[in-house]
Amino acid sequence: MAQTLLHNAYLDACRQRGEPAWLLSRREEAWQVSAELPLPRPEKTSIDRWGLEKALPGAIPEDAVLPAMDGEASASLVTVNGFEQAAHMDPALAAQGVLLTSLDRAIAEHPDLIEPYLLSHLLEPDHLLAALHRTYLQGGHVLYVPAGVEIEMPLEIVSGLGYQDAYPHTLVVLARGARATLVHTELSVDDSTMRVNSAFEAFLGEGAFLRYAVVQKLGSQVRAFQPRLARLDRDAQIEWIVVQAGGGRVVTTNQTLLVGEGASAESYAVFLGAGDQILDFQTKMNHWASHTTSDMDSKGVMTDRAKGVYTGFTEIKKGAHGCASWQKEKTLMLSDDCRVDLIPALWIYDDDVQKAGHAAAAGQVNQEQLYYLMSRGIREKDALLLLVTGFLATILDRIPLPQVRDEIAKLAAETLSR
Amino acid sequence: MRPSLEIRDLHVSIDDKEILSGVNLTIQGGEVHAIMGPNGTGKSTLASTMMGHPRYQVTQGEILIDGENIVGMKPDERARRGLFLAMQYPQELSGVTTGNFLRTAVNSLHPEHPMPVLQFHKLLTEKMKLLDIEPNFAQRYLNEGFSGGEKKRNEILQMAVLAPRLAVLDEIDSGLDIDAVKIVANGVNTLLGENMGVMIITHYERILRYVRPHFVHILLGGKVAVSGGPELADELEARGYDWIKTEADPALAE
Incomplete structure (x- = not known):
């Protein structure tokens, strides 16, 4: 009951700060279904006692510690728990209509632009944490690149987390033919025992290209659930570079929906586990259209008593012809007490497959x-x-x-x- | 102080099989010793044991560097006492550049005086020139995709940069064409001096035409069967190894 009270107060606050009706109703709908949804159940990691479902977002202090920023990017955004602290944008990019801003600002200033995308792949949450993210999402980042705009220099987001449980959301939209590189660093700004239920969603229009490098180096006291998802239209390309190093207990999913013909995805991932870390890392490629390709190359290093699970998942839907997918994962074990499970999974429902396979190895x-x-x-x-x-x-x-x-x-x- | 290496009654086993059965040898700074012998006689075992390869168990005897027994020490501790082994089969390391590796090594050998980056580069460039190595070598991953000759040259480059007091060259000439042998030999000769003793382990006398040894030892059946001057190498070239088996130790001929 206490949760319901806090929940009502939170939604009231959202209403009072003038959130658009569509967002309020998305929150409300998610809250309605949340009661019936179970926690997600990764195959080898039980998160039942992590307490992620009890996380409630809160404010951060006015004098929040700022993560450091180096300033070589053409546009950059620094946030704490998703609240904007500093922003910089090359005026030439702004003139082309490029937007790199906090989620709050995007909701207030460009609601029509983000409405079709925000939370749209989570419209029907299939587990409790997805429903709660949708209910409580607070703060975050938006990158919007208009059609045909090609950005050479990397863009940068530095996302500090601390103080309170957090529900930051990162939304990337690359319209038709747009190209961008985004480097996103997530780090702890203090040593609070906090829970993070974040999400990343990217929408790539026809022929768009996104290189997304995400470096997660949160503190060991953080428990995090971090799904990331990209949806690719025809001939779009994504290159994931994922470094998953931090957090005490983390479940992360990096999923690419190849929904347009000829779309392709590459995923390069590193996961590092030390101390008593528990790290469940999943890469998923969903081939839903013909002639789509995916390539996953993941490397892990485990030491101390760390426990890791790596799942590489390839799905080729019936009717998606001529697809190619390859996955490769390799883990280096540095201690006797660490452990890793490598789970390559291929779900292939079409007979016309160009290539599909995997290679997995763990060694000293x-x-x-x-x-x-x-x-x-x-x-x-x-x-x-x-x-x-x-x-x-x-x-x-x-x-x-x-x-x-x-x-x-x-x-x-x-x-x-x- | 002139370096000294003394091997006393060294017995070495691999998986409980004895390979070396009482090797005795003394090397001083400024001296070049050649260790020769037919295949499978324990030459490389001697080299790997000196460097501390974990697979080789010393069951008896001592290896003294400047009077200190190094048996039981880890390879890096031996290196810090001035020992260097140019390996017969150098490892390939993807993702680690030759330059970065060598700088880490230099700074590990002299942790109290870390070498500034510029000074290191000057040293590296100078030694690469000495060994006729092209400048992009330092940026390449360590031995990855190197030809046999490049790997051997890299071993000598490492020796030149790390400036050991006692260098063991294990089959440094195998797989090299004659021009490469000359370059490697020239490198060794340039580094030779009072402050370095050298042990050249070789199956062929070819490299000894370019690096003249002061002493030649023939290893047979896990022991030094015969020792002599450089003329011994010439004799081997002319007569092969069989005469030693009968003349030096009739027991081995059976």
């Missing part, structure tokens, strides 16, 4: 390589770090902003040297 450090490095005077710890960064290089080298790339290398070093 190559002792001959370790010996070779140590024979040059390099201490075991440093040698391991060289081996790990080398192992991850094929994926980390793809991160568009060099300083973000270096950060990850540093993060891996810190993780290992603890």
Whole structure:
């Protein structure tokens, strides 16, 4: 009952700050169905006791700690729990109609632009956390690139999280033929024990191209549920670069719906688990149209007592002809007590498949390589770090902003040297 | 102080099978020793054991560097005492550039004086020139996709940059054409001096025409069967190994 009271107060506040009716009703509808929906049940990870369903969004203090920003991007946005703290935009991009702004501002200033997209893939939530995200979404980021606009330089979002449970939402819309690279870093600004129920949704129009690099390095006290989804129209392309390093207990899904013919998706992912981390990481490719292709390349490094689950999922629908999908996952195990489950899954319902397959392997450090490095005077710890960064290089080298790339290398070093 | 290496009554096993059965050898700075012998006689076992490869168990004896026994030490601790092994089969490491690897190594050997990046690059460029190595080498991933000759040259480059006190070259000449042998030999000769002792392990006497050894030892049946001067290598070239088996140790001929 207490939750209902808080819930009503929250919706009242949304109403009072003048949210459009369509958004209020999307919240209300989701709340109505939430009571009947179960928690999501990832195959190998039980989240029943994580308390994610009890998370309630709240305000952040006025003097919230700001995450650092480096300023090499052509447009950037800094938020804490999705609330805008700083924003910068190259005037030339603004003149072309490019929008990189907080969700609140987009709702207030461009409601018609985002209405067709916001939460549209979650219209019928199939589990409790999706319904709650829809009910409580608060703060976040919007990138809108109009038709035909091609942005060379990376755009950047730095998203700090802390203080309170948070429901940030990131919406990316690339209209027909648009091209953009977005680097999105998620980090903790304090050491609050908090719950995050975030979502990312991207809509790529015909022939659009998005390179989305997301670096999640939240603190170990954070519990997070982080679905990310992209929907691709005809001939659209997406390149995911996902670094999942932080958070104490995390379930994340990176899903691409290939709904237009000829659409293609590449996914390059790194997951790092240390300490007592529990990390459930899923990459999903849904081939719903003919001649769509997908390629997944994931690498994990696990140490200490960390527990990881990697699921690579490919679906080729009946009637989707001539599709190709390949998945590859490799995990390096650095300790005796860590553990990883690799679950490649192929659901193929069409007979006309160009290519579909997977390769999965988990292994220890190559002792001959370790010996070779140590024979040059390099201490075991440093040698391991060289081996790990080398192992991850094929994926980390793809991160568009060099300083973000270096950060990850540093993060891996810190993780290992603890 | 002139470096010294002393191997005393070294017995080594792999998986409980004895490979070396009492090797004795002393090398001082400024000296070049060649270790020769037919295949399967324990030459590479000796090299790997000296460097501390975990697969080789020392069951008896000592390896002393400047009087300190290094048996039981990890490979990196041995390297920090000045030992270097140019390996017969260098590992390939994807994602780690040769330059980054070498700088990590230099700074691991001298943690109290980390070398500034520019100084390191100067050193690296100078040594690459010495070994006739093209400049983009440092940016390539360590040994990945290298030809056999490039890998061996990379081993000598590492030796040149790390400046060890005792260098063991394990079959550094195998798989090299004669021009590459000359370049490698030239590199070794340039680095030679009072402050470095060298052990060249080889199956062929070819490289010894370009790096003249002061001493030649023939390893047979896990022991040094014969030791002599450079003329011993010439004799091997002329007569092969069989005469040693009968003359030096009749027991081995059976």
